[in-house]
Amino acid sequence: MQRVLKLILPLAGKWKLGMNILLGIISGLCNFLFIHLVTRIIGEIATGQYTVISQQYLFIFALIILFFIWTRRTLSYSIIQLSQLLFWSLRKQILSQVLQADYRQLTDRKHKIYAALVHDVNVLTQTSLNIIDFFTASILVFSCLVYLGFISWILFLATLGVGIAGTAIYHLRTRKNLQQFAHARDLENKFLEHFDTILKGFKEIYMEPKKGKAVYEGKILGIADETCRDNTVAFTGFLNNQIVGRVLFYILVTVILLVFSVTLNIGTGKVVSFVFTLLYLLGSLEIMMSLLPTLARAKIAANHLVDLKEELEAARFSNPMAKQYISKAAFDQITVTDLTFHYSEAAGTFGIGPINFNARKGEAVFIYGGNGSGKTTFLHTVLGIHLPTAGEIRLNDALVNEDNYADYKTAFAVVFSDFYLFNELHGVDKVDEEKWTRYLRLFELEGKVTLEGTRFSTTALSAGQRKRLALIAALMEDKPVLVLDEWAADQDPYFRKRFYKEILPALKQEGITIIAITHDDKYYTCADKLYKMDGGKLMAEAVNMHESGFVA
């Protein structure tokens, strides 16, 4: 409950939460007053005291009902407002934390975050609506118990005994049910992971339905069965507790009616009031018991959300906004000295370095090497996606460190090998129309795509054209360094030649530095500097040794 409060309190504020609690107490008390009045009148009818219509009672009943309507409506409106606030605040908080997260932290937690956003936030929000019923019922239970104490302290002690026995049984039996709910929730992460596989691999599954069948039967069905089993056992456990509680109360009412009313010599009026109040109390207990599984699941959802928020908050490295952008004019060179990076400290994990590298303003620097040799790992380390294990990167003369990473990253526009093409020029405040038209012509996309504001008219293009558009989008960012990972791999021979022979020189003319991973040995001579990556080691090579286009 503490963790649920940790999420709700900052949103609602102490004052508003206090007001809601007060309204809940008043609403519960209205219920109690109504019951108290009903039992009192029944007592009067049973003992022959109520013979004429009482104006006073009518007035009190009307007052209670009106008061109840007011408190309940105000409380409901406030809780609905709060639950909506909770829903969107949690989503906004998690998303803004996600946008500030380090790349590795995010990739490791993708499915966890997705499950938190679509599952936990929903469960918690829905439950917040049930809280009114739970709270009102608990106030009613409390007031009924106090009232029972006034009617007969012996019967009150008997009721309290039954209540304590019921609570003890509940606690003894609930731990396992909670574990089952928690396990079912953990399986939701796995389910979303496989669901993601189906969505992303749908084309492959469409071509070979066996693949889809394997994911469905091999993964999803198992998760579905396990989740169903866990949830069924847990819900049944809660239901059994509810039955035990009800039976205990039935026994109590039976004993009061058949035994205590005779042995303790309690008057008819008192017995009637006691039993009626007890039955109302039972009704409220039932409401509370039936909401317990929902609250238990909300608690698990809140735990997941708090854990995730704390994990993201505790991030060693974050992705803050840059304070200062590095302009083309301000960029001179990047120098990498003795840089090493390892994916983990475990023995046998792939690593690169020590690497020495330099790229100057207006140069085209190519990196080539076999698959898995570490080219992308190196680029990612230079870009700040991976933090170097050792060594240094300097932009111009300034050492790049955790304090200036955000500014440093502004030097780069990137088209990754697994690039994502946004359908809009995000982050470009004002489009330079002349530049856009020039690049569109340069990349031969005229008539294929236009700009509507900052939005592309379409991204439904061929693979090669999509990559050209991604490169135009990167260039529109007007960054000093353009980083390309196997950009030309999807281009036809004609455009590949145009890219290396015409486009790259044009970009260099603009003062852009190009760092490109490439396998196009035919065009290595277009580079100003050439590096070869082999087994994580980067070696500088003379460009002219590739003049024949043949690499030994």
Ligand SMILES: Nc1ncnc2c1ncn2[C@@H]1O[C@H](COP(=O)(O)OP(=O)(O)OP(=O)(O)O)[C@@H](O)[C@H]1O
């Ligand atoms: N996220 C990761 N965690 C651990 N190891 C990784 C990870 N990504 C890549 N590796 C390892 O790093 C090695 C180098 O990968 P990298 O992507 O840098 O190669 P590359 O030279 O760019 O290859 P290609 O030409 O195929 O794109 C791979 O052999 C792989 O084992």
